[in-house]
Amino acid sequence: MSNSWPAVTDRGELRGSAGAHSCALGIDIGGSSIKAGLVDLERGRIMGERVVVPTPHPATPETLTNAVRGAAAQVLAQQPGGTSSPESGYEAPLTPPVPAGVAFPGVVKNGVVTFAFNLDDSWLGANIEQTIGAALGRPCVFLNDADAAGIAEMTFGAGRDWHDRTVLMLTLGTGIGSALFTRGRLVPFTELGHVEIGGEDAELSASASAKVRFGMDYPTWAAKLSRYCWEMEKLINPDAFIFGGGISQDHADWLHLLDLQTPAVPAAMFNDSGIIGAAVHGADVAESIGRKALQR
Numbered sequence: 001m002s003n004s005w006p007a008v009t010d011r012g013e014l015r016g017s018a019g020a021h022s023c024a025l026g027i028d029i030g031g032s033s034i035k036a037g038l039v040d041l042e043r044g045r046i047m048g049e050r051v052v053v054p055t056p057h058p059a060t061p062e063t064l065t066n067a068v069r070g071a072a073a074q075v076l077a078q079q080p081g082g083t084s085s086p087e088s089g090y091e092a093p094l095t096p097p098v099p100a101g102v103a104f105p106g107v108v109k110n111g112v113v114t115f116a117f118n119l120d121d122s123w124l125g126a127n128i129e130q131t132i133g134a135a136l137g138r139p140c141v142f143l144n145d146a147d148a149a150g151i152a153e154m155t156f157g158a159g160r161d162w163h164d165r166t167v168l169m170l171t172l173g174t175g176i177g178s179a180l181f182t183r184g185r186l187v188p189f190t191e192l193g194h195v196e197i198g199g200e201d202a203e204l205s206a207s208a209s210a211k212v213r214f215g216m217d218y219p220t221w222a223a224k225l226s227r228y229c230w231e232m233e234k235l236i237n238p239d240a241f242i243f244g245g246g247i248s249q250d251h252a253d254w255l256h257l258l259d260l261q262t263p264a265v266p267a268a269m270f271n272d273s274g275i276i277g278a279a280v281h282g283a284d285v286a287e288s289i290g291r292k293a294l295q296r
């Protein structure tokens with residue numbers, strides 16, 4: 001399914017229209033775990049239990065597709081009329097057939113993966129619609145994981161009052177993801193976590209996984225993150241930063257240690273924003289495609 005990027009302000013209108021879906025499946029593929037949930041699109045909340053399964057290693061198209069299908073099946077099994085057995089064969093359709101959005105930790109253009117820094121190299125050039133899309137068996141949209149988190153935060157969370165500003169959302173996890181919004185519109189596929197600082201890819205020293213890998217305490221890591229954000233201030237000049245990823249839940253331990261010129265806030269949905277934004281975008285794209293078909 002081809003992508004389009006409605007402005008944040010148009011999303012409510014799309015979702016509020018007659019015939020719009022009230023919920024959608026959101027899946028967030030991360031370097032260490034795959035998170036999935038059914039999302040209430042009016043409230044921007046996960047309904048029922050969110051499912052978390054480990055990202056397989058190596059994360060090839062085949063292993064990841066199986067893991068994503070398993071996570072989706074577990075989510076849908078919680079719904080009335082849902083897939084009865086999460087272990088049902090690969091060919092069995094997963095029900096109910098709500099639309100889905102899948103947040104991927106890389107760049108997906110026209111259904112093809114063109115960049116995936118933290119997954120197996122066999123993803124490069126792979127057609128994700130024919131792998132994960134086919135396994136989910138429903139209208140399915142793929143987007144970058146940080147872009148998904150940003151859509152959720154700009155629609156329902158920390159950025160909902162900043163539609164007239166330039167906002168840079170950074171997700172801090174295995175890598176550093178970036179989602180850039182200006183006047184409520186996403187500039188998709190930015191890969192600002194890979195800006196080089198001192199000749200080194202920034203995410204290798206300033207991501208949350210680097211903090212763990214190098215045993216950094218919060219002040220040491222906050223200094224690295226500040227250094228990275230100065231580069232963002234210099235190059236992008238955002239009006240605000242939103243910090244997401246699992247570590248945003250512990251923001252009380254480190255946000256005050258950052259030394260920035262720009263206002264910075266934690267993600268309101270913490271690590272759930274990827275699931276929620278993926279579902280919102282999946283539903284919005286399905287809705288706009290449905291409308292175009294009706295107009296023909």
Ligand code: BGC
Pocket residue numbers: 030031104105106107116117118144145146171173174175176177178191193203
């Ligand atoms: C990837 C990005 C992704 C980020 C967070 C980076 O390594 O290149 O596409 O958004 O990690 O997962």
